[in-house]
Amino acid sequence: MSLNELWFVLVAVLFVGFFFLEGFDFGVGMSTGILAKNDTERRVLINSIGPFWDANEVWLITAGGAMFAAFPNWYATLFSGFYTPLVLLLLALIGRGVAFEFRGKVETPSWKKTWDVVIFIGSLLPPLLLGVVFADLIKGLPIGQDMEMRASFFGDIVNIYSVVGGITVVMLCLVHGLMFTTLRTIGDLQERARKMGKLLLIPLAALLVVFEIMTYFMTDVFEAHGGLMAITVVVIVVALVLAYIFMSKQRDGWAFGMTGAVIALTITSVFIGLFPNVMISSIDTAFNLTITNAASGHYSLKVMTIVAISLLPFVLGYQIWSYFVFHKRVHEKEHLEY
Amino acid sequence: MDIVTLSRFQFAATTIFHFFFVPISIGLALLIAILETMYVVKGKEEYKQMAKFWGKLFLINFAVGVVTGILQEFQFGMNWSAYSRFVGDVFGAPLAVEALLAFFLESTFIGIWIFGWDRLSKKVHMICIWLVAIGTIMSAFWILAANSFMQRPVGFEINNGRAEMNDFLALITNGQLLLEFPHTILGAFMTGAFLITGISAYKLLKKKDVQFFKKSFTVAIIVALVSSIAVALVGHQQAQYLVKTQPMKMAATEALWETSSDPAPWTVTAFIDTKNQTNSGEFQIPYLLSFLSYSKFSGEVIGMKELQAQYEEKYGPGNYIPPVRTTFWSFRIMVAAGSLMILLSMYGVYLAARKKLENNNKWFMRIMLFSISLPLIANTSGWVMTEFGRQPWTVFGLMTTADGVSPSVTSGQVLFSIIAFTTIYAILAAVLVFLFIRVIKKGPYAVDNEHDESSDPFDKEGYHHVS
Numbered sequence: 001m002s003l004n005e006l007w008f009v010l011v012a013v014l015f016v017g018f019f020f021l022e023g024f025d026f027g028v029g030m031s032t033g034i035l036a037k038n039d040t041e042r043r044v045l046i047n048s049i050g051p052f053w054d055a056n057e058v059w060l061i062t063a064g065g066a067m068f069a070a071f072p073n074w075y076a077t078l079f080s081g082f083y084t085p086l087v088l089l090l091l092a093l094i095g096r097g098v099a100f101e102f103r104g105k106v107e108t109p110s111w112k113k114t115w116d117v118v119i120f121i122g123s124l125l126p127p128l129l130l131g132v133v134f135a136d137l138i139k140g141l142p143i144g145q146d147m148e149m150r151a152s153f154f155g156d157i158v159n160i161y162s163v164v165g166g167i168t169v170v171m172l173c174l175v176h177g178l179m180f181t182t183l184r185t186i187g188d189l190q191e192r193a194r195k196m197g198k199l200l201l202i203p204l205a206a207l208l209v210v211f212e213i214m215t216y217f218m219t220d221v222f223e224a225h226g227g228l229m230a231i232t233v234v235v236i237v238v239a240l241v242l243a244y245i246f247m248s249k250q251r252d253g254w255a256f257g258m259t260g261a262v263i264a265l266t267i268t269s270v271f272i273g274l275f276p277n278v279m280i281s282s283i284d285t286a287f288n289l290t291i292t293n294a295a296s297g298h299y300s301l302k303v304m305t306i307v308a309i310s311l312l313p314f315v316l317g318y319q320i321w322s323y324f325v326f327h328k329r330v331h332e333k334e335h336l337e338y
Numbered sequence: 339m340d341i342v343t344l345s346r347f348q349f350a351a352t353t354i355f356h357f358f359f360v361p362i363s364i365g366l367a368l369l370i371a372i373l374e375t376m377y378v379v380k381g382k383e384e385y386k387q388m389a390k391f392w393g394k395l396f397l398i399n400f401a402v403g404v405v406t407g408i409l410q411e412f413q414f415g416m417n418w419s420a421y422s423r424f425v426g427d428v429f430g431a432p433l434a435v436e437a438l439l440a441f442f443l444e445s446t447f448i449g450i451w452i453f454g455w456d457r458l459s460k461k462v463h464m465i466c467i468w469l470v471a472i473g474t475i476m477s478a479f480w481i482l483a484a485n486s487f488m489q490r491p492v493g494f495e496i497n498n499g500r501a502e503m504n505d506f507l508a509l510i511t512n513g514q515l516l517l518e519f520p521h522t523i524l525g526a527f528m529t530g531a532f533l534i535t536g537i538s539a540y541k542l543l544k545k546k547d548v549q550f551f552k553k554s555f556t557v558a559i560i561v562a563l564v565s566s567i568a569v570a571l572v573g574h575q576q577a578q579y580l581v582k583t584q585p586m587k588m589a590a591t592e593a594l595w596e597t598s599s600d601p602a603p604w605t606v607t608a609f610i611d612t613k614n615q616t617n618s619g620e621f622q623i624p625y626l627l628s629f630l631s632y633s634k635f636s637g638e639v640i641g642m643k644e645l646q647a648q649y650e651e652k653y654g655p656g657n658y659i660p661p662v663r664t665t666f667w668s669f670r671i672m673v674a675a676g677s678l679m680i681l682l683s684m685y686g687v688y689l690a691a692r693k694k695l696e697n698n699n700k701w702f703m704r705i706m707l708f709s710i711s712l713p714l715i716a717n718t719s720g721w722v723m724t725e726f727g728r729q730p731w732t733v734f735g736l737m738t739t740a741d742g743v744s745p746s747v748t749s750g751q752v753l754f755s756i757i758a759f760t761t762i763y764a765i766l767a768a769v770l771v772f773l774f775i776r777v778i779k780k781g782p783y784a785v786d787n788e789h790d791e792s793s794d795p796f797d798k799e800g801y802h803h804v805s
Contacts (some may be wrong), residue, residue, distance in 0.1 A: 051449035054404065058441045064411050065434035072426020072500075079415025080744035081423075086416055087755045094405040094762055098769070101401035105773050148419070149745040242604055296427040297502040305739045307435055322446050335452055 003301040004291040007070035008278070010308060012271035014066055019130075020176075020260050021265045025049040025056055027177015029096065029123025030170075032116060035178070041189050043114065046100060046338045048184035048330045050097075053100065055319060057093070069304050073147055073294035074278040081141065081149030082133055085157060089129045094231075104338045127173045128166040132158065132246050135211075136167025138219050138273045141249025143281035147289060156282075161214050168207040172263050179247075179256040186329050193250035197255070198247040205240050208266070221273030232269045236262055288307055339500070344752040345417040348759065350725070352409055354718055357764050359403035361717050364478060365470035365530015366396040369558060374464045375652045376557075388554055389467070391782035392534060399450065400774050402766050404445070409759070411437075417752065421732055421742030428494050428503040429484050432510075444473030478526070478559065479487075479519055486515035488733050489724070490583050501736060514583065517576045518724075524569040526722070528679060531562035535650035535686060536710035536776055539703040548696060550782055556690040563683035564629035572678055574630070581631045581639065584734060586658060587727035589642045592627060593666045595619055598637040602627035607670070610663050615643065623729055652734070660729040668719040668726070675716040 001009075028049045036042040051228050067075040079086060089227050095118040103115035136151075140159055143149045178197035186267050212233055222229050243258035274280070278294050281287035295301065330336075370389050377385035409435060414422050422429075450458070451466040458466070487493075493508030494501045538555035541547060554765045580588045589592075593608055595615045604626030608617040641791065642659050649658040685702065690694050732739040 025703040040619045051453040054445040054449055055442060057408075058437060061408060061411055061441055062437035064415075065430065068411075068415065068422065068426055069430030069434035072430055074421055075415045075430070076419035076744075077427060079412060080417070080419035080746050083416050083744075083747050083751050084754070086412060087751075087758060090409050090412060091758055091762055092410055094766070097405035098401045098766060101398060102769060102773065105398070125587070146745070147423070148744075185682070234718040237460075269652075292490060296430070297497065300427045300503045303436060303503065303506045303750045304431055307431075308438065309496070311435075311438045315438065318446055322450050325450055325454060335456070 003298065003305060004275075007066070007102045007295070007301060008271070008275065008304065011063060011070065012268065014059055014063035015271070016267045018056070018063055019173075019263050021059060022053070022092055023057040023127070023173040024180035024256075024260075025053040026123045026173040027175065027283055028176070028180060029119050030174050031177055031181060031193070032123075033120035035181070035189070035193060039112065040332050043104070043336050043338060044185055044189060044330050044332050045102070045181065046119070047336045050100070050338050051322060051326050054097070055322065057097070066308075067254065070296055070301060071278060071289075071291070071294040072296060074289055077143060077147050077149050077289060077294075078133075078137075078278055080138075081143075081151055082157065083220055084153055085129045085133060092122045092125035092129070098127075100338055104336075114116075123173075124170060127169045127227050131169030132162040134169070134270050135162040136236070136265070137279060137328050138215065138221055138270055140219070140280040140282035141283045143279060143287050143289065144283060145163065145287055147294075149279070161218050164207065164211050164214060168204075168266075169212045171207055172259070172266065173202045173225050175204050175243075176256070176259040178264055179243075179252065179259045182252040183256055186331065194247060194250065194252065194255075197259075198244065201240065201247065204262075208236065208240070210226035210261075215273075219273065221269075225272050225275070228267060229273050229274050232265055232272065236265045236269075239265065256281050311317055339749065339753075340553040341747065341749050341752060342743050344749055344756065345743050345747075346739065348752060348756045349417065351756070352406065352413065352428070352759055354721070355408055355767075356403070356406040357492065357717060357721060358714055359399050360474075360478075361526035361529035362399045362584075363396065363403045363530075363534055364474040364526035365561075365738065366392060366399065366469065366529065366533065367528055367530075369472050369530050369534060369561060370396055371464070371467045371471045372557060372561075373554075374467050375742045376458050378464045384550065387782050388550065391550075391777075392554070393451075394777050395533070395774060396398065397448075398770060398777070400448065402770055405469065406763070406766070416734075417744055417747065418742045419744040421737065424500045424742070425487070425733060426500075427508065428487060428491075428501050432483040432487075433507070436484075437655075440473045440477035440480060444470050444477065446607055447473065470613060475523060478523055479515075480523060480718045482519045483510050483512065483515050485514045486518055488731075489518070489728060490514040490734055491733055494545055494734075501733070513579060517572060517579055520575060521569060521572045521720075524572065525544075525713065525717055527561055527565040528569060530719060531565065532679065532706075532713050533681075533710050534558035535562060535683075536707045539706035540696060540778070541781070543703045543707070544699065546784065547781055552695050554692075555686070555695060559683055559686040563677070563687050566676065566683050570585055570680065573673075573676070574633075577630050578633060584727070585640055586642065586645045587660065587665065588631070588642060588701075589645060590660045590662045590665045590727055591723060592639065593641055593662055594627075594639060594641045597641040597644050598627060598639045600628070601625045601636045602631070602639045604630060608666075610666060612662050630698040638692045656730070657736075658730060660727050665723050665727040668722040671719040672716045672723065675712045675719070679709065679712050680714070682706065682712075701738070 028045050032045050036045055055311055063076070073184050099115040099118040099122060103119070113304045138155055141149050142156055175197050178193045178200070181193035182197070185193065237257045240260040243255050243262065246255035246258060276291050277288045278291060279289040361478065370392050373385050373392065374389040377389060445447065447466045447469040451463065454463055460482065463766070482535050487509060490512060491501065492512050493503060495504050535555050538551040538558065541551040592605060593610050595617065601624070603622040603624045605617070606621045606623060607641035608721045610617050627639055627737060628635055628637045631637060642662070646658055662734040682705065686706065687704070689699060728734060730738045730740070732742045
């Protein structure tokens with residue numbers, strides 16, 4: 001494997017990790033609006049992701065940093081080309097981040113209500129926008145010879161395909177978040193989370209099917225990577241069926257694992273579809289950004305590889321430890337920090 | 339307005355705003371780590387309460403610092419795509435390392451620290467806050483490594499029309515970085531320390547929880563004194579380095595149009611006429627600029643006109659003089675604020691050593707309260723000088739700021755994002771100040787909120803909250 005390929009895989013891993021981890025806390029954030037019945041339940045939900053959400057978000061920041069370092073042209077084209085959606089994404093992430101911290105600081109209903117709205121929108125918009133961006137990536141974008149992407153907001157960025165992609169990612173995060181809730185709460189809230197997760201699994205499966213069919217007809221990823229894509233789709237279907245069975249049998253841990261697998265595989269399929277391109281030009285395939293022409297030089301990639309390989313084990317180690325520290329379920333009778 | 343001006347405005351505004359909170363986080367993390375260590379070592383409950391109380395302010399501040407930081411990483415690509423393409427090979431690496439090494443560390447352990455008071459042993463919990471503190475410091479190192487490359491590019495070669503890294507070690511041992519990093523970090527320690535002394539002074543004025551705030555004041559004022567003196571010493575080294583590496587920035591900071599006499603006097607104040615490139619009404623101290631530049635009382639400093647001629651010859655036609663008034667005055671504001679902080683912390687340490695903090699030092703305590711703003715002023719003006727003084731370059735000698743802007747982004751889009759970000763930042767600032775005041779007024783022994791009270795008699799927390 002060349003260093004360019006390795007870094008393509010690493011960027012993919014960082015995004016998969018981000019969607020797997022932050023996916024459930026986006027889902028829990030959305031659940032505060034649709035699952036929780038009262039303030040106490042909302043607090044339990046927020047506290048269930050309290051120790052984790054910040055570190056989960058760092059996966060996105062690291063993915064961005066890795067893109068910048070390993071594929072500066074990918075980073076430059078994507079971030080400037082998707083200017084407006086990213087502004088909205090930032091506003092959502094900014095609001096959501098402070099809302100967790102601010103919400104519990106004042107005990108008036110209007111104060112809490114305000115931050116509840118921010119948490120809900122701030123958890124809904126990012127997966128929607130990122131879903132749109134990822135769908136556009138495999139569909140292709142007007143990228144010129146100068147590597148600059150000059151895309152119209154409606155049409156190039158927001159179109160029927162990308163919107164279906166966005167809604168699918170939102171639904172993925174929501175179901176995944178509900179499964180996380182079944183693991184971190186008890187009693188009535190836990191049961192309702194399980195029930196709602198099971199109920200939403202059907203529309204999620206429908207969305208995924210529609211999205212894959214559209215992908216088949218509207219993009220060339222199945223042509224380019226037919227075998228691998230087909231396997232991925234089959235495994236996604238199996239994981240969805242297993243998720244349904246585990247939910248029915250109240251095997252929450254396994255069900256969470258399956259929804260996580262669906263998220264991870266869906267995001268992986270985007271990167272499989274792209275390879276060896278990183279961005280596809282709808283103007284001329286000669287203008288595609290690839291893992292070669294978008295990449296940093298060999299020296300830089302070598303340095304970054306050494307740094308990443310020596311640091312990642314520690315990062316994974318202490319992140320896993322943090323989940324171990326807070327393995328106990330959140331109980332409303334306990335001290336709730338948020 | 340044109341896209342370059344708008345993009346620069348957005349970058350400056352969001353970065354300055356972000357950098358109000360970052361030094362507070364770095365400084366408070368260190369001080370809380372010190373306080374919690376005293377709790378573990380001395381075993382006194384009081385220090386735990388201190389770590390917790392200052393921790394509340396820290397967390398509110400940290401949240402704002404984190405969310406405004408995401409924007410920082412995004413906007414290189416969003417607004418400066420040509421810049422990102424040109425330097426990404428070199429500049430991207432420290433950013434990626436910052437995320438991997440520092441952001442993961444601080445975000446994971448801050449979560450464990452907040453929620454782990456009852457789940458971890460005292461020592462492990464203390465280690466968590468130290469890891470957060472180390473994370474914030476390492477974060478500063480890596481982002482400043484990237485910034486130092488813009489001030490003084492090293493460890494690269496120009497290949498395929500862009501800067502490509504060829505020496506990583508050179509990048510992280512950049513002379514610029516070895517001075518810029520301690521200067522910034524010490525400034526951050528001061529910022530945290532002056533926040534604690536200022537709030538403690540207010541509480542001492544009000545005669546509330548006197549013991550608690552006397553101790554907090556004492557710990558913080560020592561940190562304030564040490565770091566405010568050290569920051570000035572490093573600053574002096576920086577000035578000497580600046581003369582060598584970015585003489586134009588130095589000349590602009592001193593409003594030095596013509597090359598100085600030998601020995602060079604230091605201009606304290608002046609009316610600067612940038613149009614005719616001359617000053618009037620200068621008030622000068624003899625020998626001082628020579629001393630600032632070379633640590634001796636002789637030596638001339640080259641002026642802007644001469645440098646402009648040199649640069650035109652080297653880089654082609656253009657205006658290489660940065661905004662003189664801005665750099666001149668921001669430097670003086672920084673130095674004035676810094677000097678004032680040295681004096682204040684000296685007097686504060688004197689009072690604490692003589693056990694006179696409880697006496698009626700009304701005026702001093704009032705000044706300390708308002709001095710919370712001094713490090714913020716010094717931090718901001720220091721960075722304004724550094725970054726304005728680098729203009730017209732974005733990477734000194736390699737790329738101008740105007741050439742770095744995203745060609746595919748329109749003025750309308752940037753205007754929209756400026757309005758969006760400044761609005762949300764104004765709200766953040768207002769809420770943060772509101773919550774700070776609330777926490778401070780409630781004091782260290784206040785009950786958080788009614789839900790917090792556990793009726794479980796085995797819950798240790800319950801007792802402390804009502805004590």
